Amino acid sequence: MKPIAVGSGVAAPPILNVNGVVVNRSGKLILKDINLTIHRGEFVGLVGPNGSGKSTLMLTILGILNAQKGSVKIFDQPPQSNQLIGKIGWVSQAASNLPKDIRITVREMVELGTINGKNMFKYRNQGRQQQVDRAIAMVDLEPVQHVDIARLSGGQRQRAVIARALASEAEFILLDEPLVGIDRDARNALLKLLDRLCHDEGKTIFMVSHDLAAIRQTAHRMVFLEESIRFDGPTDTFPDLVELAGLRGIGPVHGHAHHAHEEEE
Amino acid sequence: MMGLGVILLDLVAPFMETFAPLVPGDVFPYFFKMELFQRALLAAVLVTIVAGILGTYLLIQHLALIGDGLAHVSFGGVAVGIVLGATSPLWYALVFSVTAAILIHEMQSREMLTGDASIAIFLTGMLALGLVILRLSGGGITTDIEGYLFGNLLLIDESSLDLITAICLSSLIILALLGRSLLAVTIDPVAARIQGLPVQNIGLLFSITTAAVVVSMVQVVGTLLVTALLVTPSATAQLISRSFRQCLMWSQVFGLLAVFLGLYLSSELDTGSGSMIALVAAGIFAVVAITQVVIRRLLQPADNIA
Numbered sequence: 001m002k003p004i005a006v007g008s009g010v011a012a013p014p015i016l017n018v019n020g021v022v023v024n025r026s027g028k029l030i031l032k033d034i035n036l037t038i039h040r041g042e043f044v045g046l047v048g049p050n051g052s053g054k055s056t057l058m059l060t061i062l063g064i065l066n067a068q069k070g071s072v073k074i075f076d077q078p079p080q081s082n083q084l085i086g087k088i089g090w091v092s093q094a095a096s097n098l099p100k101d102i103r104i105t106v107r108e109m110v111e112l113g114t115i116n117g118k119n120m121f122k123y124r125n126q127g128r129q130q131q132v133d134r135a136i137a138m139v140d141l142e143p144v145q146h147v148d149i150a151r152l153s154g155g156q157r158q159r160a161v162i163a164r165a166l167a168s169e170a171e172f173i174l175l176d177e178p179l180v181g182i183d184r185d186a187r188n189a190l191l192k193l194l195d196r197l198c199h200d201e202g203k204t205i206f207m208v209s210h211d212l213a214a215i216r217q218t219a220h221r222m223v224f225l226e227e228s229i230r231f232d233g234p235t236d237t238f239p240d241l242v243e244l245a246g247l248r249g250i251g252p253v254h255g256h257a258h259h260a261h262e263e264e265e
Numbered sequence: 266m267m268g269l270g271v272i273l274l275d276l277v278a279p280f281m282e283t284f285a286p287l288v289p290g291d292v293f294p295y296f297f298k299m300e301l302f303q304r305a306l307l308a309a310v311l312v313t314i315v316a317g318i319l320g321t322y323l324l325i326q327h328l329a330l331i332g333d334g335l336a337h338v339s340f341g342g343v344a345v346g347i348v349l350g351a352t353s354p355l356w357y358a359l360v361f362s363v364t365a366a367i368l369i370h371e372m373q374s375r376e377m378l379t380g381d382a383s384i385a386i387f388l389t390g391m392l393a394l395g396l397v398i399l400r401l402s403g404g405g406i407t408t409d410i411e412g413y414l415f416g417n418l419l420l421i422d423e424s425s426l427d428l429i430t431a432i433c434l435s436s437l438i439i440l441a442l443l444g445r446s447l448l449a450v451t452i453d454p455v456a457a458r459i460q461g462l463p464v465q466n467i468g469l470l471f472s473i474t475t476a477a478v479v480v481s482m483v484q485v486v487g488t489l490l491v492t493a494l495l496v497t498p499s500a501t502a503q504l505i506s507r508s509f510r511q512c513l514m515w516s517q518v519f520g521l522l523a524v525f526l527g528l529y530l531s532s533e534l535d536t537g538s539g540s541m542i543a544l545v546a547a548g549i550f551a552v553v554a555i556t557q558v559v560i561r562r563l564l565q566p567a568d569n570i571a
Contacts, residue, residue, distance in 0.1 A: 062459055085461035092455050102325045102452065105508040112449040117461025120446045148507045164453075168460065 013076045014039050015172050015204050016061065021070035023053070023060055030056045032228040034070070040171075043198045043205045045219030045235070047212055052226040054208045055093070058176055061206075062090060074172065085116045089165030091158075091175040098157060100150045106160045107145040110135050113167030135167040138201065139193060155186025159193065166197070173197070175207040179214055187211075191218045269434065270426030274300075274307055281306070292532035304426050305418035306528065309542075311433040312478075312485045313494055313524045317516035318440050319478050320499035321509075322471070325451050329496045331369070334384035335479040336491035337392040338365040343413045343483065344395030348402040353424050354413070358480045359432075361391060366476035370469050416487030416539025418528075425484060432481040436474050447471055448509065486539040493543030494520060501550045504557055519549050 016038040023031040030053045038044055048054050059065040061072055063079025077083045113135065114128045136145050139159040149157055158178055165173055175194075179187050195218050197203045209215045216222070222238045224231035230247040231239060239247060278300075285297035296302040323329060342361030346354030365387045372383040399410065412420045421429070450457040450464050458464050482491045502515035527542030534541075 059455075062455070064455055064458065080458070082461065088459055090453075090456045090459045092453055098452065099325070101503070103503055103506045103509055103512050104448075104452070108509050109452065112445065112452060113456075113460070115445055115449055115460060115462065117463065120462060121442050146508070161453075165456070 015042075015075060016206070017071075017073040017076075018057075018061065019071045019073075021057075021060060021067045021072060023056055023065060023067050025056065025065075029227065031060065031067075034225075034229060036223065036229065036232070038204060038206060040204055041198065041202060043194070043218060043220045044207070044223060045215035045221070046206065046208045046223045046225060047210060047215060048225040050210065054210075054225055055176055057225060058174060058208060062088070062174070082117065085118055086168045087170055087172060089113075089162075089168055089170030089173040091161050091165050091173065091178055093176045093180070098149060098161070102149075104149055105146050106141055106149060106152070106163070107132060107136065109149060109160055110145075110163045110167045113164035116168065131167050131169060135163040138166055138197065139163045153186065154182040155190060158182055158186070158190060162190075162193070166203075171202070172204045172206070175205070177208055177210070179209055179211050187214060194218060268423075268427050270304075270307070270428070270430035271423055273430050274304060274426065277307060278303055290529055290533045292535075293529045296528060296532070301419060304421055304423070305538075308421050308426055308429045308481075309418060309485050309524050309528065309538075310521065311430060312482050313498075313520040314517060315433045315436050315440075315478050316482060316494045317498050317502075317520040318444075318513060319436070319475060320495045321502065321512050321516050322440070322444070322447055322451075323475065324496065324499050324503060325448070328475075329500075330381060330492070331384055331475060332479050332495040333492045334369075334388040335362050335366060335476050336483060336488045337388040338362050339480050339483050340413060340488040341391030341393075341395035342480075343488075344399050344410070347410065348398050353428070355425055355428050355480060355483065358483060359428075359477060362476040362480050363473055365391065366472040367469065370472040374465060374468065412487075413483055414488050415537050416483070416485055416490060416542075418485060418538045421484050429481040429484070432477045436478050436481075439470065439474050443467060443470060486542055490539050490543040493546045494523070497543075497546040497550055498523060501546075501553050504550075504553055519546070519553075523549055 014037045016036065018034050018036040021031055021034040022029075034057060046054055046057070056065060060067050061074070061079065063072070072079050074081075074084055075087060110132050111128070114125070114131050119125060136142055139162055141156065141159055141163060144152060144156060149160060152160065158181075162173075162175070162178070178190060178194075182190065191214060194205055194207065198205050207215065207219065216235055216238065219235050221233065222231065222235050223229055224238075224244065224247065226248055231244070281297040281303055285294050288294040288297055296306040320332075323331065339358035339362045342358035343354040345361070346357030349357075351357055369383045369387060372378050377383075378386075399406070406414070408417075409420070411417070446457070446462050446467050449460065449462060450467055454464055479491055479495070482494060486494055498520035499512065499516040501519045502512045506512040506515055523542055523546035527545040528538055530536070530545065531538040531541035
């Protein structure tokens with residue numbers, strides 16, 4: 001497993017700092033006392049069973065949902081701050097089922113990633129085309145950049161959505177279940193791409209997945225969430241299934257009970 | 266208004282007159298020669314250009330029927346205006362339509378009602394208001410009112426043309442500035458918010474633009490047929506386009522084709538212009554759709570038809 005990039009940014013403030021966050025949604029406690037810090041250059045995998053609050057945590061970090069208690073700071077700024085425009089790239093779950101009835105090419109979609117609250121009325125922007133070129137090159141979609149997204153494979157489509165997030169030149173990329181709905185080869189290629197983005201392009205990556213095996217291949221650090229954070233540490237110290245069941249408060253009722261969430265796909 | 270329509274007509278009239286001798290038909294050439302008809306043609310072309318662009322954005326948001334809803338609301342406004350003796354009932358339609366668009370947008374974004382329900386309520390409520398008020402005032406459906414229901418190009422006077430032109434030009438500017446942001450919001454609203462785009466305000470401004478454009482279309486194709494120019498050309502374009510840019514381009518081609526062909530046929534056959542334009546637009550859709558199926562069948566192996 002790769003070591004966590006420490007030396008480079010010791011003095012720099014963390015990219016993400018979640019402090020004592022509590023989130024209730026329609027009266028139900030979803031997140032309890034979440035503390036999480038992510039530093040520049042890290043590749044962090046967020047795992048947990050369905051309904052464990054992974055997406056809620058993501059949306060709270062992004063400021064789409066509000067925390068009842070605690071605080072979130074990204075680059076030392078509150079979420080949705082104007083200072084963060086262009087610094088965060090978001091690859092949503094919805095990405096894998098993009099509306100098929102919109103005729104839009106890869107390039108047209110990646111271009112949308114360059115628009116933000118500051119430049120939305122600027123019609124021609126010199127840097128924009130170069131940003132788009134770079135983003136498309138990073139995900140190896142140059143050959144299909146003028147092809148309608150509906151004609152692409154699931155894996156290619158997912159790459160296109162990642163390119164859209166990269167086009168803003170964001171340093172911090174959050175991905176919600178990017179591995180859903182793509183075949184094994186595409187999944188491996190995608191993981192390789194994310195690994196490259198982290199190591200060669202200096203992106204910091206925070207990725208949600210319930211595909212434990214896949215995310216363990218790539219992430220430096222794993223966070224296991226089920227209402228609260230049950231584990232947070234380097235990937236090679238990630239607990240095995242028996243320990244994990246203990247962390248989740250599930251006793252080994254039967255010898256084979258804990259196969260339950262080994263791999264859901 | 267500042268007479269924007271009249272100014273524009275002065276600019277394009279000489280071109281129209283140059284083309285007049287080349288135009289086929291007995292009646293159709295009048296659209297290029299006589300001011301009354303020129304006004305009608307200019308209004309129809311302006312409205313079609315804007316509707317093609319707007320419709321492309323409406324389709325991707327699954328809002329194909331909002332135009333229909335707002336058109337019915339506009340008819341309520343027209344009826345109130347006529348009963349109150351307004352010289353230009355379109356202004357009443359504009360107030361009604363924009364108000365309804367704002368309320369529908371608010372209701373949907375507050376999740377009071379989902380999807381089309383709020384559109385349905387406004388559509389029927391305002392149409393009913395118009396009909397009741399007309400009846401109470403002692404009037405019925407006169408030719409004047411029929412002109413708003415089914416469209417009557419020749420009822421477009423100078424003040425109407427001014428209003429239509431002002432709406433169309435400002436909508437073009439708004440759509441040009443807002444288009445890409447709107448596309449970004451449609452494709453991924455959460456990502457758009459993270460990019461700092463004012464998602465709520467973009468939606469609201471787009472709703473207001475739609476309301477205004479619908480009003481500008483009422484006299485051209487009529488309340489009942491607004492959707493024909495708003496949605497059909499864009500839907501046809503979607504069949505054959507492979508990029509968003511192509512969608513915008515082809516919807517212009519199909520929209521303008523429907524207008525010119527529809528006006529030609531209606532003036533030569535002496536039918537209503539609005540209904541003929543709508544019929545031609547639907548006909549173009551059918552031809553393109555069938556052609557596409559046939560071509561696919563010829564190109565692909567028989568067992569692989571999507």
